[in-house]
Amino acid sequence: MSNVAYGKIPESAIEAVRNAHDIVETVGKYVHLTKNGKYMKGLCPFHSERTPSFTVTPELQIFHCYGCGKSGNVIRFIAEIEGYSFPEAVRVLAEEASIPVTWADAADAGPPADPNRDKQIEAHELTAKLYHHLLMNTKQGQSALAYLRGRGMSDKLIDQFSIGYAPESWDTLAKFLDSRKFPLPLMEKAGLLSSKQDGSGYVDRFRGRIMFPIWNRDGKVIAFAGRIMGDGQPKYLNSPESPLFTKSRTLYNFNNARPDIRKRRKVVVFEGYMDVIKTWSAGIRNGVATMGTALTDEHAAILARSADEVTICYDGDSAGKAAAMKAIPMFEKAGMTVSVAMLPGNMDPDEAIEAYGPDAFLRDVMDHPVSAVKFKLIYLRKNHMLEEDEGRRKYLLEASKIVAELETATEREMYMKELSREFGVSMDALKQDVHAVRLTNQNLQSPRDNNDFSWNNGRNEKRPSSFGPPTLLPAYQQAERKLLSVMMRDAATARTVHDQLGDAFYVEDHAALAAYLYAFYAQGHDPDVKRFISTLQDDRLERTAASILLMDGDFSFNEQVLNDFIREIRKVPLLRELEQKKEQLVRAERSGDIAQAVQIGIEIITLEKELKE
Structure with missing residues (x-):
C-alpha cells in the first residue's frame, strides 16, 4: 500500500520525522498524560470518556485507545488530531523539526x-x-x-x-x-x-x-x-x-493565527472579521472569529488542540455579553482555561481601538481580562435588583452556585471573600451555601461517561481508574493476534509462520500485516516495531498493529505455544465446514431425505475426527 499511496515520500524521510518527535512529548501537548507502569495514560481526545482508556507506550512510540480503537505512531496521531492526510502530517512534522522537505509536494503524494x-x-x-x-x-x-x-x-x-x-x-x-x-x-x-x-x-x-x-x-x-x-x-x-466550507468547523484567520496560537498556547476569540483585522494591526496575532454564527463545540475543539487558554473578546453590548456566557462552558468542557476581555460601554473591539488607540486597547482591555467566574458574577448582576434586600439575597444564592463549581477551596474562598466584603454577609454563611450546592451537585453526578463532551484531554479528570478487559475474541483470532505480536518482535518466528501458514490468516487485516512483515524482513530489516509500523502508512493497519502490540503482547511463548497457535488457525476451515455440514444435516432431516442425512452424518464424523487429530 505504501508504495502506491505515498511512494513520493521516502521511507528514510518518514523515519527521520518519526525519530525527531517523541510521542509522549507530542501527545502531551493535546492530552494530559500520567505514568502507569511502562505506559502513559489519559483521556482519549478522539471520543468522549470520563475514565482513561488512551495509552501511549514510550518504548514502542505508539498510542492506542482501548475505547474507540484509534492507534498508530506519532505521525498518525497528528494526522488524526489535526485532520491532516498522512503526507500532510509528515510535512508539518518535518517542518517543525527543521527537516528539509525534499520530496515531491506532500499534497501530491496522497490518494487522487x-x-x-x-x-x-x-x-x-x-x-x-x-x-x-x-x-x-x-x-x-x-x-x-x-x-x-x-x-x-x-x-x-x-x-x-x-x-x-x-x-x-x-x-x-x-x-x-x-x-x-x-x-x-x-x-x-x-x-x-x-x-x-x-x-x-x-x-x-x-x-x-x-x-x-x-x-x-x-x-x-x-x-x-x-x-x-x-x-x-x-x-x-x-x-x-x-x-x-462548513461554518461550524471554520474559524476566520485561523490559518494566519495558528503559529502564534501554537507557540503561546493562547487564543483570542472575536465576533467579527473587522475585529480580527483591526486587532491584528494592533499587535494581536493569535485572534480568530467565528463565521458570523454562534460558537460551536467543534470550534472549541479545534482551538483546544492548539491552545490551553482562551480569551473571549466579544462586543460590550448585551448581545455580546450573552454570547460570551454561552461560549464559556463550551470552552471549559473542551478543557481550556477561559477569561473574558471587558470592553467599555457597548463598543466592539474595532470601535474601542478607534476611540482609545491600539496601545490603550492592549493595555487596558486585552492585558487585564477577568476570569470566567468573575465574568459570570458580573453578568448575573443585571438579572437582580441589588438595591433591594430580596434582590441581593437572590443574587448571592445564584452567585453561590457559580462559586461552588470551582475545583479548589482557595479559588472558592477568594470569591466568597469578595462577595462577603461587598454585601456584608459573613464568610460562614456563604461557605454553608456553597457547601450545600456542592453536595447537591455531587449527588447528581453520574459515574458514566459524559457523552455531551465531544472532546476532552483530562485536564479536569482527577479520579483514578483502570482499563476494562478487551472484548473476548474467538480462539483463532486470539491466536492470529498473538502470533503477529511475536512476529513483529522476532524475525525467526515470522519465517516459521511464513513457511507453515503463509497468508492463511482468516482476519483480512491480520493477513495484510503478515504480508507486510514478510516483506519487511525480506528487505533485510532487523526487528523494529517502530520502523515497521511507520512503513504501513495505512491508518487501519496501524491501528490493528498498535492494538496487537499493546493488548496481546504479554504472554509466555515457546515452540509448543507457536505450534498450538498455528494448529488453532488451521482448524478454522474445518470448523466452518463442520458448521455448514450441520446446517445441511438439519435441512435434509426436515425434508425427509434419509439417505442424504446419513451421508452428511458420516461427513460430520470424519470432520470431527480431523479436528481431534
Missing part, C-alpha cells in the same frame, strides 16, 4: 485529488484576486476603498487580508469565471454564483459588498463574507455551506 474540489478552490482563489483588484485599482471600488480607509484600514492591512469589492453588476464574476472555462453549475455549488429564477443562467451571489476571503487551515480561499456599506440587510452575507 477530487477534481471538482480542486476546481472550486481554484475559482475561489481567482475570485479573491479579482475582487481585490476591483477594490484597489478601479473606479467601481473607490467608494468601498474610501469606506475602509475611513474605518482606519491601511492599504497594507487591506492587502494582507486580501480584502476586495464585489461590484453592483449582476454578472461580473459569472462572466469572469465563464471566460476562464469554469463550469458555472459547479460554481453555483461552490457558493460563488446563484442561478436565475427562470433557469436561464447564473448571476453573482455577492454584489455591492466589501469582500473578506475566508481561508481553510492551509491558507486556501474556500468562502467569502460580504459586508454591505450602507444600512441594508443582511449586514454580512456569508458563502453558503458547500463541500469546501
